[in-house]
């Protein structure tokens with residue numbers, strides 16, 4: 001089926017998948033549609049079907065068709081040490097790390113998921129046996145190798161590979177781990193016991209547990225992102241704490257960084273992140289032992305300290321008379337020494353920058369401090385200050401003696417705050433941008449990854465097509481060899497035939513009598529030199545003509561009664577004498593003997609007529625014409 005003409009009826013395709021799921025128990029719905037469709041269409045084109053509904057009929061009617069489709073869909077391309085760089089990393093880093101983290105006698109459990117014909121599982125066995133030594137390997141290691149394809153599993157259990165297949169392992173490892181038998185290489189039996197093959201469908205079956213190293217290479221990429229997530233959750237469950245996951249080079253785990261940490265992203269080796277990981281925080285106790293120093297202050301010191309304090313402060317007595325005002329307050333509200341002793345209500349301060357009297361009454365009656373925020377104070381042209389007032393009741397042994405008004409200049413704070421706010425907003429919007437760029441990057445990455453996976457899939461398909469082409473090529477080669485043998489035989493036969501023909505022609509031309517051979521429709525097929533000589537008709541004129549139509553000196557019509565029976569009776573022989581005129585115009589009597597012509601099986605295929613002058617006995621004295 002030409003790809004351009006591939007059926008586009010998606011509904012029909014989904015029906016095929018649904019049928020396979022319900023009737024054959026195999027769920028292909030989690031596989032990527034593009035490559036899955038290509039594989040199904042490939043099978044359909046092998047059967048010359050270009051309609052999904054028609055193919056579904058074939059699947060339903062013929063139970064063997066499922067096996068053929070299954071074998072077409074599952075691509076079993078594999079090999080020893082595919083991606084040598086990743087395998088080298090496994091040998092140099094991953095295996096030593098696993099061994100270092102386990103006790104010397106602890107078992108090591110490996111899962112090779114999607115193992116195809118076993119090369120990867122035996123490759124893992126080799127790397128581990130190299131790291132542990134053969135004896136320890138036998139005692140401690142179990143490799144569970146699984147696939148959904150039973151045929152692939154049975155070839156994996158067989159463990160026999162060609163020279164070309166084992167080549168990537170190198171001479172030394174081949175010698176150490178394989179037994180050679182007639183050009184084929186069989187993985188060592190004593191180590192084979194540690195590799196256990198079994199059927200496991202990654203989509204539907206439960207995972208194996210307590211795994212230290214899980215290799216699932218070039219298999220995840222056939223599944224949709226959603227199914228990949230489900231499988232990866234199973235892998236997370238399967239792995240022991242800090243267990244390692246080894247993927248194929250096209251498989252990235254970008255969206256699963258939550259549950260797997262990369263150990264080496266390039267080589268696609270990841271570590272399980274434990275979901276119960278406890279964030280250990282540190283709590284430090286600190287004891288504050290304030291220095292309490294008793295200080296005797298003389299009034300002067302106190303009033304000086306008050307007067308030079310950094311914040312503006314005004315103190316009122318119980319009658320709201322201004323009793324104290326420090327330098328900051330005087331400067332801020334343009335108070336003078338004369339204002340000291342005056343009732344507050346007589347001063348601008350009582351209502352500017354804020355109406356104070358209500359608040360002061362509240363403080364006094366509630367005996368509670370009060371904070372007034374967001375006070376704006378226009379001190380000079382173009383100079384706006386932000387103030388915050390703190391009003392506190394002054395109590396002497398619980399008896400109110402006045403109210404303290406403290407004004408904080410929070411202009412700088414405010415400016416800082418608004419700058420901070422602005423910076424915060426900018427940071428937030430930068431963060432949002434970053435986040436969206438991140439998301440875009442993630443999407444691009446995923447797209448890239450899926451393109452890479454698609455390419456990888458196509459590559460694998462190409463690889464498998466290549467293998468098919470190679471097989472076809474070999475088939476053609478063998479047909480060619482056979483044809484060549486047949487050709488040689490034919491040539492020999494043809495030479496023999498030429499010789500027989502020449503021999504036969506020689507007999508015919510040397511025979512003195514006239515001989516004519518006719519086929520079953522009485523057409524002349526042989527007209528020898530004797531006949532030419534007798535009747536003066538050349539063989540090229542006679543051959544192909546009907547016997548009874550020959551224009552010669554013989555009354556040919558009279559031959560009919562003796563020739564016709566010979567065409568149906570293979571034992572027939574008859575002779576007749578006829579008067580005629582030879583090529584020189586002389587009257588002669590001719591004896592004609594007609595014999596049936598038989599093939600090898602004895603069936604009649606014509607008749608042979610031998611014509612000889614009779615009685616006067618004179619064969620023509622003139623020499624016969626040369627045979628052509």
Ligand SMILES: C[S@@+](CC[C@H](N)C(=O)[O-])C[C@H]1O[C@@H](n2cnc3c(N)ncnc32)[C@H](O)[C@@H]1O
Nearest residue numbers: 074078079114116147148149201202217218219
């Ligand atoms: C391309 S091969 C990879 C073989 C090997 N892991 C490697 O990288 O050389 C993919 C394998 O995945 C297997 N497979 C496909 N679907 C599967 C499934 N649902 N469960 C288990 N194995 C599956 C196929 O049968 C095939 O053997």
